Amino acid sequence: MNTKVTIAGVALQNPVMTASGTFGSGMEYGEFVDLNRLGAVVTKGVANVPWAGNPTPRVAEVYGGMLNAIGLQNPGIDVFIERDIPFLKQYDTKIIVNVCGKTVEDYIAVVEKLGDEGVDMLEINVSCPNVKEGAIAFGQKTDALFDITSQIKKHAVQPVIMKLSPNVTDIGEMARAAEAAGADAISLINTLTGMKIDIHRRTFALANKTGGMSGPAIKPIAVRMVYQAASAVKIPIIGMGGICNAEDAVEFLLAGASAVSVGAANFFNPYVTEEIVRGIEAYMEQYHIEDIKELIGAVRES
Numbered sequence: 001m002n003t004k005v006t007i008a009g010v011a012l013q014n015p016v017m018t019a020s021g022t023f024g025s026g027m028e029y030g031e032f033v034d035l036n037r038l039g040a041v042v043t044k045g046v047a048n049v050p051w052a053g054n055p056t057p058r059v060a061e062v063y064g065g066m067l068n069a070i071g072l073q074n075p076g077i078d079v080f081i082e083r084d085i086p087f088l089k090q091y092d093t094k095i096i097v098n099v100c101g102k103t104v105e106d107y108i109a110v111v112e113k114l115g116d117e118g119v120d121m122l123e124i125n126v127s128c129p130n131v132k133e134g135a136i137a138f139g140q141k142t143d144a145l146f147d148i149t150s151q152i153k154k155h156a157v158q159p160v161i162m163k164l165s166p167n168v169t170d171i172g173e174m175a176r177a178a179e180a181a182g183a184d185a186i187s188l189i190n191t192l193t194g195m196k197i198d199i200h201r202r203t204f205a206l207a208n209k210t211g212g213m214s215g216p217a218i219k220p221i222a223v224r225m226v227y228q229a230a231s232a233v234k235i236p237i238i239g240m241g242g243i244c245n246a247e248d249a250v251e252f253l254l255a256g257a258s259a260v261s262v263g264a265a266n267f268f269n270p271y272v273t274e275e276i277v278r279g280i281e282a283y284m285e286q287y288h289i290e291d292i293k294e295l296i297g298a299v300r301e302s
Contacts, residue, residue, distance in 0.1 A: 001284055002291045003277075005039070005258050007236045008159035008184035010120050012039035012094055012259060015292065016249065016277045019240050019263030020045055020098035020123060020163075021070065023273075025084035026091075032270035035091040037277050042261060043084060045100035045125050048109040050076040060196045060205040065215020065242070066264060067194050069208035072100045072125070077110050085117055094120040096161070104148055108155050115157035122158050124149070127165030127190035139165040139190075142177040149181035159184035161238065164229070166218075167193050171225045172232035179233040187238035187261065188229060189222045214264040216242045223255050230256025230297055244272065246279020256297040 003014040017040035018026070025043045026035050035041060053073025060067045074080070080097075088095045097119050101107035111122060126148060127139035138148045149162055162178040164171065166189035178186050191212025196205035222241025230237055239257030243249050244265045252260045265272040280292070289295065 001281065001289075002293075003281065003284070005292060005296075007238070007258055008121065008161075010094060010159060013092075014039045014277050014280065015253065015257075015259035016273055016280070017094075017096065017238070017259060017261050018042050018266065018273060019261035020125065021068075021072075022263040022266045025080075025088055027084075027087055029266070029270055033274045035088075035093050037274050038093045039259060039277075040094035040096050040120070041088055041091075042096040042123055043080070043088075043098050044074060045072045045098045046074055046077050046080045046110060047072065047100050047102075048077055048106050048113075050074065050079070051100075055207040057205065057207055058211075060211065062194070062196055062213070062215075062217075064217025065213055066267070067196055067206060067211035067213055068191070069206045069211035071208070074100070077113050081113065081117060085119065089118070096121045096123050098123045098125050098163070100125045104151050107148065107152055111152055111156050115155075119158060121161055121185075122152075122156055123161040123163050123187055124152055125163050125190070127163050127167075139163075139174070140168055142173055145174060146177045146181040149178050149183050153182040161185040161187050163190055164188040165190050166221060166225055166241075172228045175229040175233045175237075179235050183235060185236040185238060185258075186229060186233070187240065189218070189225050189241045192218055192221065214242070216244055216264075218242045219248060219251075223251055226252055226257050227255040227299075243276070244269075246276045246283055249276050249280060250283055250295065253292070253295045254297070254299045258296055 054071030194213035219242030239252035240261035
């Protein structure tokens with residue numbers, strides 16, 4: 001049974017990875033998950049300088065998921081290089097660094113510093129709805145997405161994954177813009193913009209007013225968008241959004257994703273990523289599937 005997938009020339013032992021911002025760099029989950037079993041660890045977003053993030057409260061539970069407005073709080077690229085990369089290199093898994101910024105120059109500064117660090121791929125976060133400057137603005141207009149992707153590709157040593165926003169009219173159009181600009185792969189979906197109001201205090205549940213919605217409730221939207229993107233481009237797709245078990249992961253593969261990222265589920269089940277790896281293997285055994293590539297995009301061909 002072959003569970004290996006290849007994204008932009010990088011071979012993963014299986015298609016299961018973590019979603020940025022939900023797993024740190026794996027340090028917090030080391031006692032629950034054998035990182036050697038994961039296809040890749042996608043780190044929390046890293047900026048060129050430390051970011052404090054948004055004011056609290058920054059997280060709110062909602063039906064079928066959660067809202068977060070963390071605002072990409074992170075210690076900056078220098079601390080990340082000194083602390084996080086050496087930790088991850090202890091494990092037999094691929095390292096994908098999520099890069100965030102407020103200007104094109106911010107992104108490029110991080111991308112250049114990572115050029116000599118031996119990480120496997122870069123995931124460029126141009127779709128976070130919780131940062132007022134940059135970020136989401138790059139991910140909602142095709143010309144802006146094309147421009148930043150083109151600029152980053154000029155400086156990147158590693159393959160570039162552009163992380164797309166669902167808060168757009170036509171996800172296929174955005175996927176095509178990223179591909180045309182030279183992206184090696186795309187990942188989607190980032191969170192949907194949502195709001196919760198505390199009726200007893202008559203105020204917003206989040207200090208930021210709005211936050212990114214994640215969790216099981218968004219999965220049907222995510223599957224639909226992955227299917228549309230896969231129909232629009234030829235580059236590999238990493239699917240995410242509400243994945244809680246192996247059945248969810250297989251659904252994304254069938255829709256056209258070459259790999260999947262597991263996010264919010266890590267918060268209520270820290271064992272979930274390794275469980276999904278085993279679950280996919282069990283599914284393949286049950287249906288006598290010798291190579292996982294038989295599943296990728298299978299519904300598009302039916």
